[in-house]
Structure formats: structure tokens, C-alpha cells
Amino acid sequence: MAGQGSMSVPVITVDGPSGSGKGTISHAVAKALGFHFLDSGALYRILAYAAQQKGIALDDEPALAELAGKLDIHFPAEGENDVVLLDGVNVGNNIRTEAAGAGASRVAALPAVREALLQRQRDFRQSPGLVADGRDMGTVVFPDAAVKFFLTASAEERARRRFNQLKEKGKESPYEEILADIQARDERDSSRAVAPLKPAQDAIQIDTTSLDIPTTITRVLDAIKNRLNP
């Protein structure tokens, strides 16, 4: 298959809905394995943010696809959520809001946008390996991944996690509002025509609703060990 980076470099994919813990777990797993890390959601978030800055409507598919192809994005500290450079400026804080997530979900539903970001994501496949977090990592971007995970958790638990996350940052928001946002995003991400949120056929599914972070990391690392060295 052309254009998927070096096919001999192993990829671990971690997909799932918002707040299921993909970012937290992928980052820790990448660190434990000494692999690179791709936060694919950040690309969609930056695109939505950049479009808003430029006055491009979030349903203007041709303009968004053109912009996606031109974005100058750097993740200087790999896996660090806080620093993401757009045209050399740190937009980390601007793209981590619930509004930016909703904007990302809208632009991500447009086929030309997904196509424009495909190769950029595959270019992250670098030695010694990659952990890729998103919605379609195992189904579309890296269908040949060595091990695929699909993390889930109830919408109520994910809203609780987000509520606590925002509270820690001093940006409290009503729980009911967060829950409604999460449910709306789940619906949009799962029902779109192109690359919808769904588990790959060969994904290992883990429900994290009642798991803590260390337990989830251990389960993922054990599954990787078992798959790679049976």
C-alpha cells in the first residue's frame, strides 16, 4: 500500500470517543515503548481554529481542504498536550476547549478535509514506532497497525472526567452541558459518511468506565506484549 510511511515501522492505534482516555493512555504507552506519538484530533482542532481566525466557514469544504494542506504545524514536545505551534505560535490552549472540539468534529465530517490530512498523519510513522490516537487510526489511516485498541466509557463517566479536567484548569462548566456536548459529538463523529468513529474489526476493545489510569495502561501494554510476542 503506497504512502503509509515505512511499512516495517510498527504502529499501535488507539481509537474511541471523546473522553474515553485515548490521549492519556496513548501518551503513556508511547513513552513506555519509546515510540512517537500522534494526536490526530489536534490536527482537526487546529484546522477549525485556523479557519475561524481566517473567517472561513466550518462548512466551506474546498476552502478548508486547501487550508488543511497548507497548515504549518509543529508538536515540539511530543505528547505534551500544552504546546502545539501553528505558524510558530503556541495555540495549545486555544485548541483544547470544548468549543474547539465541536469545531473539529464539524470540519472532520468533510471528506476533502480528511483526504487533505491523510498523508500528514501517515508521515508520523517513524522508527522505532508510533502510537496514534484518534477516531479512524485503525480503520483508515493505519489499517495495517500491529495492534489496535478501541477505548470506550459511558457518556456520563466521560462527562465526569471532562468536568474534573476543566475544574482543575479553573474553567468550570455545568456537568449537564458537558454531557450534552459529548453526546452531540459522539453522534456527529459516529454517523458521518466518511471514516466514522467505530472499532476496527480486529481492535481490542476496553471499557474504561470503572478502570483507573494505571490499570488501563497495564492492560494495553500487556495486550501489546501478547500480540507482538505470543
Ligand SMILES: Nc1ncnc2c1ncn2[C@@H]1O[C@H](COP(=O)(O)OP(=O)(O)OP(=O)(O)O)[C@@H](O)[C@H]1O
Ligand atoms: N481509565 C482512564 N483512562 C484514561 N483516562 C482516564 C481514566 N480515568 C480517568 N481518566 C481521565 O479522563 C480524562 C480524559 O482523558 P483524555 O483527554 O485522555 O481523553 P480523550 O479520549 O483523549 O479525549 P478527547 O478525544 O476529547 O481528546 C483525563 O482527565 C484523564 O485523566
Ligand SMILES: Nc1ccn([C@H]2C[C@H](O)[C@@H](COP(=O)(O)O)O2)c(=O)n1
Ligand atoms: N482521527 C480523528 C481525530 C479526531 N477527529 C475529530 C472528531 C473529534 O470530535 C474532533 C476532536 O478530536 P479529539 O481531540 O477530541 O480527539 O476531531 C476525527 O474525526 N478523526
